[in-house]
Amino acid sequence: MEMRLSVRSRCCPRTSPPLRRSTNVQSRPLISKHTSKMAPRADLTGFNPQRFAAASGSPANDPWKRHEAWRSTGPFTRGKRLRGMFPGFGIATVAFAGYMVYEQFFLAPASHGHGDGHGEGHH
Numbered sequence: 001m002e003m004r005l006s007v008r009s010r011c012c013p014r015t016s017p018p019l020r021r022s023t024n025v026q027s028r029p030l031i032s033k034h035t036s037k038m039a040p041r042a043d044l045t046g047f048n049p050q051r052f053a054a055a056s057g058s059p060a061n062d063p064w065k066r067h068e069a070w071r072s073t074g075p076f077t078r079g080k081r082l083r084g085m086f087p088g089f090g091i092a093t094v095a096f097a098g099y100m101v102y103e104q105f106f107l108a109p110a111s112h113g114h115g116d117g118h119g120e121g122h123h
Helices: 007-011 049-055 065-072 078-083 089-106
Strands: none
Touching: none
């Protein structure tokens, strides 16, 4: 029972067709030596992303949770921190609006010279 392999099937086993038998051998079902799954590649670094993702979740019992709770309660809530981010912004806005109203209604419009002297002998 001699089996002949073509040159291509010996050098490139993944892309070659299944092994063919010579015509002088009884016909039996062909058995493929290839499996559909590839062997897992060896990881040189030792890093496993699945294990890292599983470990990155929050632990069931966090010992620092109680110590860090003060950061999000009382005067340190997110809304209070946002309001305190721009101290004096509200007062400055009201003062600016008041000045704009005062200037519009009570100050005399200053002459910029656009309407004066554009008569016959100007240029």
